[in-house]
Amino acid sequence: MTSKETSLSDKPRPRTPVVPRRALRDGVYDAILEKLLDGSAPPGSSLGIDPLARELEVSPTPVREALVQLEHTGLVTRTALKGYRVAPPLSPGQLAELMDMRCILETAAVERALPHADDLVPELQAAHARHVLAAHRVRKLRGAEGRPADFADLRDYFTADWEFHLTIIRAAGNRFLTQSVESLGAHVHRLRQTADHGTMDLEQAVGEHAAILAAFASGDPEQPVAAMRDHLEAVARRVSADG
Structure with missing residues (x-):
């Protein structure tokens, strides 16, 4: 074997880039999540891998990977021989547990955000303004019928509502607390859907x-915690009444 042949054989083979594959999987995950949250895939409906792959114009592999990911969130269930389905609505017990966990985490975040109130208040004002504007748009969409035609009309409102809470949570300055609350985001949307x-x-x-x-x-250190607790308890009562 010549030195030239040796150098060619020793030349490392190009690796398949990881990032594009991951980006594709994440894109498919987001697309399926959107179907779960906008009502086009209602609770209990089937999520076939091949039909989803055709709809999203991708191979079955990223769809399968995305569904496995979604199963971990609780939004999707898998049954042997039956495949994947959209998870059923949250039970009253699950709703109560979710609101209890939100109260634990979010009041803790408020306490930790208090020392940063001077910086937080302007950001919270901006987040609240976006929430108010989103609510105004939903009112217009409701019109005389009293209700938007579909869930998509409420998406911006839900995002603004949740962002108000996340603004406080991030101000707490604890990345693990932030991650814990953000992990509840899909379940908060599921709560609204339920x-x-x-x-x-x-x-x-x-x-x-x-x-x-x-x-x-x-500037009162006790008022923010009490106001957040009052809000979450009121949400829990409204959820319970609707359930």
């Missing part, structure tokens, strides 16, 4: 967020 109350508590949610903002601006 309770089907998103169009009914606009005024209450906006008013309660305003009270939280005012509590942070007051």
Whole structure:
């Protein structure tokens, strides 16, 4: 074997890039998640790998990987010989546990965010303004019928609502606390879908967020925790009433 042949054989073979594959899987995950949250794949409906692959114009592999990921969130279930299905609505017990966990984590975040109130208040004002604007748009969409045609009309409102909470949580300055709360995001959307109350508590949610903002601006260290607890307890009551 010549030295030239040796150098060619020793030349490392190009590796298949990992990032594009991961980006494709993440894109498929987001697309399926959107179907779960916008109501086009209702609870209990089948999630066939091949039909989803055809719909999204991808191979079955990233669809299968995305469904495995979604199974870990609890949004999707898998049954032997039957495949994947959209998870059933949250039970009353699960709803109560979810709200209890939110109260534990979010009041802890408020306590830890208090020392940063001077920086937090302007950011919270901006987040609240986006929430108010999103609520206004939903009211317009409701019109005389009293309800938007589908879940998609509420997506921006739900995002703004959740972002108000995340603004406080990030201000707590604890990455693990932030990760814990963010991991609940899909379940919070599932809660809304289960309770089907998103169009009914606009005024209450906006008013309660305003009270939280005012509590942070007051400088009183006890008011923000009490306002957040009052808000989450009120959400839990509304969810329970709808359930």
